[in-house]
Amino acid sequence: MSNNNYKLIDKYNKDFNKMLKNAANTLECNKTKCKKEYDEVEKYKSEVMENIFKLTEEESKTKTFKGFGKERSKIQKKFRENKDVILYLKNIKDGIKNEKTVVSKYYKAYKVYQKDLKKVLKEYHKTEIGKQYRKKLKKLLNEITNNIKTIALSKCSYKKCLEIHKKGLQLIKALTTKLCKEKIEKSCKISKAIDKIDIKNFNHKDNQKLSKMIKKGLF
16 A cells, blocks of 8 residues: 555545445444344355365465565565664654654655565465465455345345445445545446446445455555
8 A cells, every 4th residue: 555545544534434434334333234144154154264274274284385475585684684674663652752754764665565565475376385274265255245145234234225235335435436536447437337327226236346346445
């Protein structure tokens, strides 16, 4: 995440908090008004997560992944030992406000750190082992959202918690419109997509399309 994105999160902090609060309200509504469906989804998710855990444990034992792990550790160590990073974190710990130059240097180091991590991860995913386990993981993650139980919960939720969903949609629209004015293209696309949705009849199908866009990020 760039320094500019952090500034935008801080600038629109209230909007993000409203969205988080609404998400919590949606979850609570699902727990109470769609209890049967919710409990079944949670049980199923636990089973899938157990399989994901087993898969990652299996992957971590491969020679290829261990090689990637060593490179990742080197990058993490380099970042932790960077003098600008040390100063920035020390000031936060001691309750000292960081000067603009210190903040700027920290985010510059963080940007390099992220870039280096992405590079070694991309290289790992190009290997046969990386491709193999990434494909298996993607399949398991898809099982969490694309299954009969999750669809049943979603349909129940859009029937019994519709007003909360409508409010959430309006909050997303308000935020993405603001971010669009900040020249954030991803948010512009989301805002335009919401314009095409009939809020009064917002449903599971609409949510699926919108969720795919939001998962790619607002920035």
